[in-house]
Amino acid sequence: MIHAEDVVKSFGTHTALDGVTLRVPRGTVLGLLGHNGAGKTTLINVLTTVLPPDGGTASVAGFDVVAEGAQVRSSIGLTGQYTLVDEDLTGRQNLVMIARLLGLSSRDARRHAAELLESFGLVDAADRKAGKFSGGMKRRLDLAVSLVGRPHVVFLDEPTTGLDPTSRIALWETVERLTREEGTTVLLTTQYMEEADRLADAITVLSHGRVVASGTAGELKAGLGRRTVTITPSDPALASEVLSRNGFEVGRELDAVHVPVSATREVAVVVRLLTDADVDLAALTVTEPSLDDVYLALAAQPRGVLQ
Amino acid sequence: MTTMPASPFVQVGVLTGRSLLGLRDPRMIVMNLLQPMIMLTLFSQVFRTMADAPGFPPGVEYLDYLMPAILVTTGAQAAVWAGGGLANDLKNGVLARFRTLPVTMVAVVAARSLFDLTRSALQLLTLLVAAMLLFGFHPPGGVLGSLGALVLALVVGTGLGAVFMALAAWVKNGELLQTIGMATMFPLMFASSAFVPVGNLPGWLRAVAVVNPLTYAVDAARGFALGAAAWPALAAALGVSSVLLVAGLGLAARGVRRP
Numbered sequence: 001m002i003h004a005e006d007v008v009k010s011f012g013t014h015t016a017l018d019g020v021t022l023r024v025p026r027g028t029v030l031g032l033l034g035h036n037g038a039g040k041t042t043l044i045n046v047l048t049t050v051l052p053p054d055g056g057t058a059s060v061a062g063f064d065v066v067a068e069g070a071q072v073r074s075s076i077g078l079t080g081q082y083t084l085v086d087e088d089l090t091g092r093q094n095l096v097m098i099a100r101l102l103g104l105s106s107r108d109a110r111r112h113a114a115e116l117l118e119s120f121g122l123v124d125a126a127d128r129k130a131g132k133f134s135g136g137m138k139r140r141l142d143l144a145v146s147l148v149g150r151p152h153v154v155f156l157d158e159p160t161t162g163l164d165p166t167s168r169i170a171l172w173e174t175v176e177r178l179t180r181e182e183g184t185t186v187l188l189t190t191q192y193m194e195e196a197d198r199l200a201d202a203i204t205v206l207s208h209g210r211v212v213a214s215g216t217a218g219e220l221k222a223g224l225g226r227r228t229v230t231i232t233p234s235d236p237a238l239a240s241e242v243l244s245r246n247g248f249e250v251g252r253e254l255d256a257v258h259v260p261v262s263a264t265r266e267v268a269v270v271v272r273l274l275t276d277a278d279v280d281l282a283a284l285t286v287t288e289p290s291l292d293d294v295y296l297a298l299a300a301q302p303r304g305v306l307q
Numbered sequence: 308m309t310t311m312p313a314s315p316f317v318q319v320g321v322l323t324g325r326s327l328l329g330l331r332d333p334r335m336i337v338m339n340l341l342q343p344m345i346m347l348t349l350f351s352q353v354f355r356t357m358a359d360a361p362g363f364p365p366g367v368e369y370l371d372y373l374m375p376a377i378l379v380t381t382g383a384q385a386a387v388w389a390g391g392g393l394a395n396d397l398k399n400g401v402l403a404r405f406r407t408l409p410v411t412m413v414a415v416v417a418a419r420s421l422f423d424l425t426r427s428a429l430q431l432l433t434l435l436v437a438a439m440l441l442f443g444f445h446p447p448g449g450v451l452g453s454l455g456a457l458v459l460a461l462v463v464g465t466g467l468g469a470v471f472m473a474l475a476a477w478v479k480n481g482e483l484l485q486t487i488g489m490a491t492m493f494p495l496m497f498a499s500s501a502f503v504p505v506g507n508l509p510g511w512l513r514a515v516a517v518v519n520p521l522t523y524a525v526d527a528a529r530g531f532a533l534g535a536a537a538w539p540a541l542a543a544a545l546g547v548s549s550v551l552l553v554a555g556l557g558l559a560a561r562g563v564r565r566p
Binding site: 045048049050051070073074076077078080082083084085086087088089093094097098100101102103145146149 | 311312313317318321322324325328399400401403404405406407408409410566
């Protein structure tokens, strides 16, 4: 549904997108992960026809973003990093206006607006000016507005940035419902690994305008993140010494010792080494790598690690 | 579903309606009317002896001479507001959304233009009625001639408004636009036939006034009000206004598309 091939976009001497290729199959959610300035919003702008690419090609819902911009715009919805609603209009007026612009009759537009207000929990606030909405409500209205035309493809550009945890979870549930019930294709950008982990079928990591990794969350973790064994030994100093001597990286934190391991059997090796050295273990935990670990590992490496 | 977007005419209607919702604020209406009333009061009192000056058309009341010019210059000043309004819209997130919708940018700027036309028409109509009731404005051209002057003022204001909208879409900064607007409109107003006959202006100013399109607009409006239609001036005013309108809207639409 979304297909970008070697997309390049520069602003003056700054290259915002340096040959980005990605593909989002119909009905799936792609999480686009990256820090500020990685090129996420620029890519969204190109895919939503707001900015023309300098090089490469991109199509959305089967339409070329340059040659068939109008058709692309008829097929998409966008919830931006900054809310794209008219703050001088009420929530209802915003929805009706967009519905009318998308070709609904006045009566259908009002009915559709009422449905959306209902399903986004905005009925009570419907006739207040959007400018007076709280951050979470504004974002919900923004999402509702972007779904007015029942778009095939929805772009969510950092949809939960600046939201409190409750609003964030509510928005996640809405996105999940959308993909489950409507089969909508979603491209989601985020700085939060947790968000990508929860919502995305596949993840692409963008750094300095390039794709540095892509795969499922599991693949990324397996390929890059290492598990960590955390132990609480009777003698932390001795434990650290024994493990370092045997080639393990060791981190100490009060009574705890952290040992990154790359394979499951190394957990057994750690335990055996410590038993042989007569070190008792009060506790032992093995933690899976988080996407944060993956991201940090990638940030430290040149491109092409996992492609 | 892939929606069939509304026709451009419906789009213009919906978008104009959106702007008109903002006009419900009574403070805006009062402020819109206050300024031209002040202008009318000041000018009619300050310059009333002007009619005795040499070079002034004989037998013409200064108020009858002044009022068409007030209409045109008020219309022209509203043009700056049209640009300011668009600059405000550009700051409002909703315009960023329009770029991602199947909405033509020509509809966006045309709607803005229609809204300002509506606002300006209300303003000028109030001004005209006030001039007739409070200041005894009863020109030889009668009510019909006065309305002719009013319509022409609207046409000129709309043409100029398109230019300021193009400028707004280009600079994307409301304050800068207001500054440019003041810096251009005030000299244009005074270096014209608006307040004194062109022949009474000093030489260099007269040269400016002769090529100033506002002079033709004022002369034509004055022709209507004084009951002696000035056809060449009218043709010039309408011609220049239409060119400005088409070019301005086209450039503004292009500018608005660009984020």
